[in-house]
Amino acid sequence: MEAMSKQGSERRPPPAQLAIVVPAFNERENVASLIHALDRALSGIDWEVVFVDDDSPDGTATRVRELAQRDARVRVLQRVGRRGLASACIEGMLATASPYIAVIDCDLQHDEMLLPPMLDQLRSGEIDLVVGTRYSSGGSVADWARDRARASRLATRFAVWLTKIPMSDPMSGFFMLTRASFERSLPHLSSVGFKILLDLILSAPDPLRLAELPYAFRARRHGDSKMDSLVLWEFAQLLLEKLTGGRIPLRFFSFALVGLVGLFVHILTFMLVYVIGMAPFSTAQIVATAVAITNNFFLNNKLTYRDQRLRGRALLRGWLTFNLVCVTGAVANINIAQWLIVHNNYWLWSAAAGALVSVVWNYGMSSVFTWRRRLSA
Incomplete structure (x- = not known):
């Protein structure tokens, strides 16, 4: 032995x-x-x-x-x-x-x-x-x-x-x-x-x-x-992440920057539909929101979650879950901003707080439900 x-x-x-x-x-x-x-x-x-x-x-x-x-x-x-x-x-x-x-x-x-x-x-x-x-x-x-x-x-x-x-x-x-x-x-x-x-x-x-x-x-x-x-x-x-001491996740920087791009896309789409297309206000707002959310989804899929990029059927599932997450975030944004404007009567801070809550919500929930990490086989 x-x-x-x-x-x-x-x-x-x-x-x-x-x-x-x-x-x-x-x-x-x-x-x-x-x-x-x-x-x-x-x-x-x-x-x-x-x-x-x-x-x-x-x-x-x-x-x-x-x-x-x-x-x-x-x-x-x-x-x-x-x-x-x-x-x-x-x-x-x-x-x-x-x-x-x-x-x-x-x-x-x-x-x-x-x-x-x-x-x-x-x-x-x-x-x-x-x-x-x-x-x-x-x-x-x-x-x-x-x-x-x-x-x-x-x-x-x-x-x-x-x-x-x-x-x-x-x-x-x-x-x-x-x-x-x-x-x-x-x-x-x-x-x-x-x-x-x-x-x-x-x-x-x-x-x-x-x-x-x-x-x-x-x-x-x-x-x-x-x-x-x-x-x-x-x-x-x-x-950016290292300059902030790692207090803000790297992905969040990218997600927030994509959100800013989405804001411009929303405004541009709204103007095209409402001002040029002469559509009703509510219709223009719905179309602009849908276009901005879709734009943000594909940009985040390409940039923010590049290492977890969705393809094929997963791309459609991801788009649907991202829409659900963002719609919920938009509702939270409106309600929080409305509550704050009633209590402090300062529209800028109220709007900013609502937007911040919406971004954090969208980032956190989309990380869980849209670009959730899959285990390797």
């Missing part, structure tokens, strides 16, 4: 000192190449790679499992019913016990040869977080289109100016940190959006000791980029 136990322990691979977390969506063609690149770059280091796949329709998770059958260092965490780079990174980090954790994209645009020097910096005990930077001497952004490069640099400058973080590339998606640093930031992470690095830094209770290493950002080999203009929207939300 002791002999069998000894043989089992001899066959067991050594515990991984470094875990590489790879968020993935439709990256089937890149998985094997990335594993090969990591194997070449991390020679002599005990490592593992955790692919966090958001139920890719191209079979990314299936491909990772096939490779994991031949390599015990490869694992996959398949998430069903939810998406998002930040939350994928967090779940991947929680799924490993390694004392050092790296995040790298699956598209082979990050330079995996930078991982060993990153690890050396962390092992010195003097650094908590090492970031791969595209914007210091020796770094580059490959052949990006002019608009994308300009938007990235603008967002970078704004983040540095606003947060006072002494970094050249706070928007980087390629970094390595100690588990202790991750766990200190964990309770305050928003987990929404693409900019997990900035979230980690701003969520740390004490300033992290930072280092940057330059690298050349490479062109994607297979598949399409997941980055789009909505990343800037999520970036703005993240900064």
